Amino acid sequence: MAKVKTAQEFRGAKKYVVDEELAKIVNISIGLEMPLLLKGEPGTGKTMLAHAIAETLKMPLIVLNVKSSMKLVEALYQYDTLTRLNDSRFGDSARDISRIEDYIRMGKIGQAFTAEARTVLLIDEIDKADTDFQDDMLDVLDQMEFDIIEIDKTISARHRPVIIITSNAKKDLSDPFLGRCNFHHIAFPDPQSMREIIRVHFPDLGSELTKNAIATFYKLREIDVVEKKPATRELINWIRALELDPDFEPKLLAQGEVPYLGILFKKSQDYAVVGNYLSRKRPY
Amino acid sequence: MFVEFFYKLRESGIPVSPTSFLTLQRALRLGLVNSLEDFYTACRAILIKSERYFDLYDRIFAHCFQGAELPEDQGLELDAALRALLDEWLKNPRMLANALGLDEAALARLSPDELIEYLKERLKEQTERHDGGNKWIGTGGTSPVGHSGRHPGGLRIGGSSQNKSAVKVAMERRYRDYTRMGPLTQASMGEALKRLRNLVPAGPKDQVNIEESIYQTMKNAGEIEIIFDRSLRDRLKVILAIDNGGWSMDPHIPVVQTLFNYARSQFKDFKIYYFHNTVYSNLWEDPMRGKKPKPVEEFVRMDPETRLIMVGDASMAPYELLDMDGSVYISEKSGTPSIKRLAFLADTFPHHVWLNPVPRREWQYIHTVVQIARLFPMFELTVDGLEAAVTHLMAA
Known part of the structure; x- marks a missing residue:
């Protein structure tokens, strides 16, 4: 087990008031390299927390806004067939048409995996998506790698991103999903x-x-x-x-x-x- | 000590998985936890996955690590046990009333919580005095208002309606909000509902039609011509009207709940209305059927392509369906027989079905079911029945 960088500790940001307990949980999740699932009423600052963490730890923030119709692949990568077709027709781009790799664009999770530095990955409103999406995504986040089928290549994370997942609790999340996250419920501030x-x-x-x-x-x-x-x-x-x-x-x-x-x-x-x-x- | 804590959590009903316990150990080894406060927070974040259990966790934590007594532990179990008992008894309130020495009218005025409190009081008296409890002797038969009667004009106050002909339900203690339902049990039901779709092109043209593109490109002598289509979206509108009132529907509520849970996530435009037994001037948007009425006439403004699904046992006194002011609610004066209202709805939405939780073999014995089945194609509320209903709804 790699030593945890104690220098990077989250204490709350300029515009975000964090209670001590939450700060601790964030630190533990970062240390354990586990996603942190945040639940709570809308407007309790779930999304803001990720921004605050990114700001404090000086890491780039990548936001994946989950939509109900979203497929996991969209969050990972996209194979831009249209551009390739276009290039093959006109051939005036710098891209190499025979290299499919040139036409793979990273989705949000892919970006977080391939980024030069460690990032904060915010997966916002996970409960909007269906259960399959949630479970599959957790697999990817667990393994820290995914395959790009088109070029038969495995992308593994260069740095484990700090993952924050938020949920408005519209739907209950599945047990295997919960099992892989740390959990915190943000109560409405007194x-x-x-x-x-x-x-x-x-x-x-x-x-x-x-x-x-x-x-x-x-x-x-x-x-x-x-x-x-x-x-x-x-x-x-x-x-x-x-x-x-x-x-x-x-x-x-x-x-x-x-x-x-x-x-x-x-x-x-x-x-x-x-x-x-x-x-x-x-x-x- | 930690292991003991772990099992304490499990015993008290918090679903704690061994994996998460190992994660906790990892957190400890990593040196992330340096004080009891840290440990408390870490444990909770790692082990407890729902805010529902936070309170229980607090108590068990205090018990295990700060030597506090598990407070109210007895009370907790008592509550659960009582609730179970109460559910059982509520199916037959007279038994409960007799056992408590209350008359049913008084009983009917108590909310379930009050009832539990009352029961607890009684139980305490019982354990404290050990006198065998003269208060436990029933008052069988002295109650002026009865239920389960076969006389259709009788005023019923609570009770299970054995004859499915509750007339003037004078006291309604319960309502059920179907939105807060337990776990889904019948996944097959969702499968059946999935067939209820109507995919039509909508939105911007952002999908490549490959076949058409190839064809047009060839026609263009190789000059690429890309054809875009609108993507298919489910535009099906569905109205679900649920009978959530009355004792006769109570036994079927788990099934309806399942249906409801699925329906929620299924359609783009999905509206739920509530009614009691049958439809009079209004359908209701709120499960309590009091705040948000929706006049039946207004449904005419809706898209006639909307699929109308009625869910109910269709079992009631014949006059509720056929009389001018048949409503079980004294205040509801509709002026039009309910059967006319139903016919109106069936006319407005040509795609309509009625799902009935009562088994098909009993339908012929219930007068109102036969009547309603003439207006609405009626299907059993089973997976098979649902599939048949969906097929019927999708047929042009």
């Missing part, structure tokens, strides 16, 4: 850590505004009937909007007034429900 997150994003935000905005935000999240609860992303955008409004004053929030509700609630039904709720709650 108001305390939310304040921290807001501070990172808005260093000069007035404390009254921060306090009132977060309080209002959590109050609104408690409304049960809402289908899509606002997440961190919405809160950040909302605060940005509040900041831009010259007429806005933080104490309005404390009085129960919520401007720009549309930033927080994006479904028209939710918007109506919350609007109703607020007009009833207003103390005057």
